[in-house]
Amino acid sequence: MTHAHTPARPMLRMSAALLGSAAFAALLAAGPAAAAETHGQAGAKAAAAHLAAGKEDDPVVLEAPAINPRRVYVNDPAHFASLTQQYVIDGDTARVVGMTDSGFLPNPVVASDGSFFGQVSTTFERISRGKRTDYIEIFDPKTYKPTADIELPNAPRFLVGTYPWMTALTPNNKTLLFYQFSPSPAVGVVDLASKKFSRTISVPDCYHVFPVTDQTFFMHCRDGSLLKVAMGADGKDETAKTEVFRKENEYLINHPAYSPKNGRLVWPTYTGKIFQADLSSGEAKFLPAIEAFTDEEKKAGWAPGGWQQVAYHRGSDRIFLLGDQRAQWKHKAPSRFVFVIDAKTGKRVKKIEFGRDIDSVGVSQDAKPQLYALSTGEKTLFIYDPETGKETAAVNQLGHGPQVITTADM
Amino acid sequence: MRSLILAAALAVAPVGAALAADPIEVVSEAPSGGAEVKIAKMKFQTPEVKVKAGETVTWTNTEALPHNVHFKPGAGLEKDLEGPMLRANQTFTVKFNTAGTYNYICTPHPFMTGKVVVE
Ligand SMILES: [Cu+2]
Numbered sequence: 001m002t003h004a005h006t007p008a009r010p011m012l013r014m015s016a017a018l019l020g021s022a023a024f025a026a027l028l029a030a031g032p033a034a035a036a037e038t039h040g041q042a043g044a045k046a047a048a049a050h051l052a053a054g055k056e057d058d059p060v061v062l063e064a065p066a067i068n069p070r071r072v073y074v075n076d077p078a079h080f081a082s083l084t085q086q087y088v089i090d091g092d093t094a095r096v097v098g099m100t101d102s103g104f105l106p107n108p109v110v111a112s113d114g115s116f117f118g119q120v121s122t123t124f125e126r127i128s129r130g131k132r133t134d135y136i137e138i139f140d141p142k143t144y145k146p147t148a149d150i151e152l153p154n155a156p157r158f159l160v161g162t163y164p165w166m167t168a169l170t171p172n173n174k175t176l177l178f179y180q181f182s183p184s185p186a187v188g189v190v191d192l193a194s195k196k197f198s199r200t201i202s203v204p205d206c207y208h209v210f211p212v213t214d215q216t217f218f219m220h221c222r223d224g225s226l227l228k229v230a231m232g233a234d235g236k237d238e239t240a241k242t243e244v245f246r247k248e249n250e251y252l253i254n255h256p257a258y259s260p261k262n263g264r265l266v267w268p269t270y271t272g273k274i275f276q277a278d279l280s281s282g283e284a285k286f287l288p289a290i291e292a293f294t295d296e297e298k299k300a301g302w303a304p305g306g307w308q309q310v311a312y313h314r315g316s317d318r319i320f321l322l323g324d325q326r327a328q329w330k331h332k333a334p335s336r337f338v339f340v341i342d343a344k345t346g347k348r349v350k351k352i353e354f355g356r357d358i359d360s361v362g363v364s365q366d367a368k369p370q371l372y373a374l375s376t377g378e379k380t381l382f383i384y385d386p387e388t389g390k391e392t393a394a395v396n397q398l399g400h401g402p403q404v405i406t407t408a409d410m
Numbered sequence: 411m412r413s414l415i416l417a418a419a420l421a422v423a424p425v426g427a428a429l430a431a432d433p434i435e436v437v438s439e440a441p442s443g444g445a446e447v448k449i450a451k452m453k454f455q456t457p458e459v460k461v462k463a464g465e466t467v468t469w470t471n472t473e474a475l476p477h478n479v480h481f482k483p484g485a486g487l488e489k490d491l492e493g494p495m496l497r498a499n500q501t502f503t504v505k506f507n508t509a510g511t512y513n514y515i516c517t518p519h520p521f522m523t524g525k526v527v528v529e
Binding site: 181182184205 | 480482490515517520521523
């Protein structure tokens with residue numbers, strides 16, 4: 001990895017080591033640097049003033065600033081490397097405020113109130129071979145110290161390119177659910193309160209986990225239905241399928257958007273047909289499907305594409321869908337545009353041109369949200385104002401192949 | 411290719427004379443009279459077969475998509491018995507020595523399930 005072309009981050013790390021805590025705290029509190037001044041320049045200025053005032057350096061371990069809805073978690077699966085990392089970014093200042101390490105293809109989770117974040121991860125006793133251990137690690141969002149380490153029996157994790165909804169927290173943030181693919185479809189239940197693996201729920205041939213209540217979640221089945229799973233207090237779990245809501249040749253992408261706060265499931269197909277379900281009542285209500293592209297645009301090759309191709313902003317009821325002109329079966333290639341769609345009417349509100357290849361989108365859930373556009377190739381998170389469509393900041397050097405954006409709907 | 415797959419199949423069973431204690435064993439040739447299960451359209455076409463102790467079941471993959479037969483522990487089976495992937499028209503035969511119900515899946519397609527009931 002070369003640092004030559006991007007001096008900002010290494011400078012920050014240096015300043016954290018060199019600066020006295022008071023000076024560094026002042027720098028953190030200063031908020032976004034003026035356009036003319038980089039964080040590095042501001043840090044240098046603060047350090048010089050500190051030195052000129054004759055103050056001594058007092059190195060300390062820093063804590064992250066207080067959490068807010070613009071805390072963005074960027075996970076780097078690192079192209080299937082055995083060891084991976086997650087970057088925690090403060091969207092307001094566009095700065096990395098922490099990092100955590102993890103093993104093979106971890107699944108990140110963030111508590112809906114921001115009170116913790118964590119991951120389901122896998123390590124091996126000899127880096128990538130030897131005894132395998134699957135475990136859950138929970139971190140404190142200020143100190144980044146682990147507050148729980150829960151081992152999962154019999155290595156049950158599904159090792160797959162990171163799909164956010166293969167692992168989920170219940171709304172009360174007390175239970176973690178994770179998917180098991182082999183030897184048979186199942187969902188593992190972990191009680192975070194008692195820090196114990198609870199049990200495995202056998203399910204039919206269904207995928208993904210969308211918690212609706214603390215006792216209920218939905219899945220999407222091979223036959224095109226949703227599965228409702230009601231977790232019984234005594235381990236007597238009940239499952240029931242909904243109607244089949246999509247045709248066999250309507251391929252739903254692996255990265256739907258889901259808002260646990262209003263139970264909205266937003267699920268595009270390869271062609272940009274967007275299925276929506278309202279799960280908030282505990283039963284699936286299917287909303288009229290939306291077409292993101294006109295027939296003419298489809299003929300011209302417009303289609304969704306990327307990794308996390310869709311984001312949903314609950315407050316404004318808007319959908320953000322990555323799209324571009326592409327050949328068929330190039331659905332994992334990045335897109336240069338995001339289409340902003342009114343989820344209720346299906347009308348296109350805006351088309352934002354990134355001018356670069358973007359693989360994943362996310363959106364903060366505050367009233368004036370930030371749009372997050374992650375480039376796996378550039379290893380950079382670009383922050384946009386979705387109202388103006390303008391790029392406001394960027395954070396680079398995010399690992400080897402960053403792919404997953406997670407935010408909390410606080 | 412065929413011999414490679416056969417070698418892989420033999421590798422999962424104890425080499426040499428079958429131990430009487432093994433409830434099921436992979437055999438290299440299908441004797442006449444055993445049960446047959448065809449694999450097609452992502453399914454074991456006869457998901458439940460009944461045989462008597464000492465009889466065999468032969469699986470034949472009839473499509474281009476590779477499938478296998480993967481027994482899970484249970485019914486006297488202590489360990490997984492994971493058969494080799496079968497290409498189109500390749501077969502896999504198992505002899506069932508002990509009565510019981512033996513559940514199996516296809517390793518890469520765990521939604522493909524079947525069972526052998528041995529009386
Ligand atoms: Cu199969």
